[in-house]
Amino acid sequence: MTTFPWLTVLAVLPLIGALTLVFIKGPLARTVGLAFALVTLVVAVVVAFRFDTGTAGLQLVETQSWIPAIGASYSLGVDGMGLLMVLLTAILVPVVLIAVWDDPDANAGRWTSQSFFGLALLLEGLSLYVFMATDVLLFYLFFEATLIPMYFLIGGFGAHKRSAAAMKFLLFSLAGGLVMLVSVIGVYAVQAGVGQPTYALQSLQPAAASGLFNTPVGKWLFAGFFIAFAVKAPMVPVHTWLADAAEASNPGSATLMVSVLDKIGTFGMLRFCLGLFPEASVWATPLVLVLALISIIYGAVAAIGQRNLMRFVAFTSVSHFGFMVLGIFAMTTSGISGSIFYMFNHGLSTAALFLVVGYMVKRRGSADIAAFGGVQKVAPVMAGFLLVSGLSALALPGLSSFVSEFMVLAGTFSKYRWLAAFAAVALLLSAVYVMAVYQRTMTGPVTEQVTRTVHADLTLRERVAVVPLLAIILVLGFFPRPALKLAEPQGAQTVTAMQSVGISEPKPQIPEGKN
Numbered sequence: 001m002t003t004f005p006w007l008t009v010l011a012v013l014p015l016i017g018a019l020t021l022v023f024i025k026g027p028l029a030r031t032v033g034l035a036f037a038l039v040t041l042v043v044a045v046v047v048a049f050r051f052d053t054g055t056a057g058l059q060l061v062e063t064q065s066w067i068p069a070i071g072a073s074y075s076l077g078v079d080g081m082g083l084l085m086v087l088l089t090a091i092l093v094p095v096v097l098i099a100v101w102d103d104p105d106a107n108a109g110r111w112t113s114q115s116f117f118g119l120a121l122l123l124e125g126l127s128l129y130v131f132m133a134t135d136v137l138l139f140y141l142f143f144e145a146t147l148i149p150m151y152f153l154i155g156g157f158g159a160h161k162r163s164a165a166a167m168k169f170l171l172f173s174l175a176g177g178l179v180m181l182v183s184v185i186g187v188y189a190v191q192a193g194v195g196q197p198t199y200a201l202q203s204l205q206p207a208a209a210s211g212l213f214n215t216p217v218g219k220w221l222f223a224g225f226f227i228a229f230a231v232k233a234p235m236v237p238v239h240t241w242l243a244d245a246a247e248a249s250n251p252g253s254a255t256l257m258v259s260v261l262d263k264i265g266t267f268g269m270l271r272f273c274l275g276l277f278p279e280a281s282v283w284a285t286p287l288v289l290v291l292a293l294i295s296i297i298y299g300a301v302a303a304i305g306q307r308n309l310m311r312f313v314a315f316t317s318v319s320h321f322g323f324m325v326l327g328i329f330a331m332t333t334s335g336i337s338g339s340i341f342y343m344f345n346h347g348l349s350t351a352a353l354f355l356v357v358g359y360m361v362k363r364r365g366s367a368d369i370a371a372f373g374g375v376q377k378v379a380p381v382m383a384g385f386l387l388v389s390g391l392s393a394l395a396l397p398g399l400s401s402f403v404s405e406f407m408v409l410a411g412t413f414s415k416y417r418w419l420a421a422f423a424a425v426a427l428l429l430s431a432v433y434v435m436a437v438y439q440r441t442m443t444g445p446v447t448e449q450v451t452r453t454v455h456a457d458l459t460l461r462e463r464v465a466v467v468p469l470l471a472i473i474l475v476l477g478f479f480p481r482p483a484l485k486l487a488e489p490q491g492a493q494t495v496t497a498m499q500s501v502g503i504s505e506p507k508p509q510i511p512e513g514k515n
Contacts, residue, residue: 005062006047007076007132010086013040014093015125021118030101033117037094040124044090051083053485056493058134058202066138070188071198075135080486081340085131085267088347089260091468093124099355099465100252103362104157111156119156120256123149127260131267136199139272140184143228143264144177150261153253154245159367165241165248169257172241176231183224187276190217205275209500214279222280225272226288233265233321236295246314247367251358254310258317258354259347266324266343270336274328274494278501281329288329293422295322300429304436309357309367312437313350316393319426320346326423327408331503335411337491341483342404345473349392349401352469356385359462360441363454369437374446379457383442385466390434392473395427400476400483414506 017036021029051059058077066074078086097117104113126146133139147170155166184199190212191197191204198204204212213221231238242262246254274281299319306312320342327339359382360375361367376383395405405427413420458466476483495505 006043006050006060007062007078010040010043010047010090011076011125011128011132013043013125014121014128018118018121018125021114021121025114027102029114030097030117033114033121034094034097036121037090037097037124041090041094044086047078048083048087051078051486053080053482054489056080056489061134061202063200066135070137071191071196071200072137073135073198073200074138075200075202076129076132077134078132080488080490081267081270081343082131084340084344084483084486085263086128088263088344089124089127089131091472092255092259092347092351093120095351095355095465095468096120096252096255098461099255099358100250101461103250103252116153116157116252119149119153120252123153123256123261127264130264134201136184136187136201136204136272138199140177140180143180143268144174146261146264147173147177150253150257153256154249157253158250159248161244162248165244168241169245172231172238176228176238179224180228181224183221186217186221186224187213190221201271201275205497208276208278209497211279211500213277214501218277219280219283222273222277222284225268225277226284229265229268229273230291231265232262232268233325234262234318235265235291235321235325236298236318239295239299239318242318243311243314246354247308247310249310251310251354251361254313254358255351255354258314259351262317262321263343263347266321266328266339269325269328270340270490270494274331274498278498278503282331282498282501282503285329285331289326289416289419292322292325292329293419295319296326296423296426297322297429300426300433303433304429307369309361309369309437309441310354312369312433313353313357316353316430316433317346317350319430320350320393323405323408323423323426326412326419330408330412330415331495331498332411332414333488333491333495333505334407334414335491336494337484337487338404338407338411340487340490341480342401342408344483345392345401345404345476348469348473349389349399352385352389352466352473353393355462355466355469356382356389359458360386363456364450365453369440371449372441372447373450374442374444375450375454376442377446378450378454381457381463383438385458385463385470386442387438388470388473389466390438392470394430394434398474398477400473400480402477403480403484
């Protein structure tokens, strides 16, 4: 129990910033919004330093009674996974604000940079609450609340199809959320039937480990949570909203949607599906692993066939989320730890890809891959940033994504060799889709359209937005230990908790005669 409410301050700061921007207009609104995002990042770093790395379980816990009649509480806490997601969110929001800066003002209409900055800060505060909530009802409320700013970020900015894409995003997400609400109520009903009703994870997880939800009802409750998280992740076959939303969004909105909001899906699978329903998770594992493998291969193949740059990045993410789910439901320490690290790495690499692609689209006036050619001769820095971002997406050794992807495959291989072998095919496919896009847009002779529209390389502001992401990717590629010290205890703790339903860590196979 902490004496100072660090987590509340962390989540409330961007919410105050969003409210402040209601009363500020013009260029000052952008400066104030960025200041709130940077202060939030500073507080997140302070929280990270106060966190005892290498230790599993919730820390910096804050608990206050909220609705005593139903056992609901205002309860916050972070473990290694939660802290990584908090840091990812706090890093990406100021990066996005710097990247888009005054771009919304350039588009005629009622939506301005003031609106974008306010909605981004609102989304940040709500997302931080999601990653820190340790009360199931509190988590659900903020889970649903994140849809509001994201809907307006998609519908208020971007391409001409943005209204339809925003509505599709909202309908898919609301449908998943309503299914989860039934399960949230079910969790309360089961817990109330055997003792003091509560939504607190600190009470529910020990009860779940003792077999509270190891019933047919528990499987239905698991299904409600999993469906909502599969929509958010997103997984095949409930992924179809993602490409439309990414294509219709501006790069900043797409970055926040895929790199932050969609992480709630895989985060929730670990926190709630495996944490509260261990037996049901084992029961559903064969189906989930098959869906994860389909997502991995399908996303990679679909990315190869895309003609739109924004849809291309979206489909690479479908493949990457499949890897994360594969590692989670392999239920090994390496697989789960790798998935947690993968969530962080994917957020960085995909953010870099979306932002660089956005710079390309802004200059060319088109997201069509065929509209480019020879850009590296006109804008070599932009070409270099695209190449490094793409190499991170394909998990090149030396970049942080390689470590997490290798851990996922190694953890899966120790239990499901054929699944890991088929998933490894996506490594080849990822090289194809990344290098094909780079070749088609950046190499070759400079086309007439590029000569006419792409007049300048990246500005200092645009470089400042992307460089921190690439720097973290490079540093963690050679020195991943700081992040793994957060992820590995969580993976080991999850596997240990799953022992109650017969899950055990595979032992290394040593050939006879070898020491």
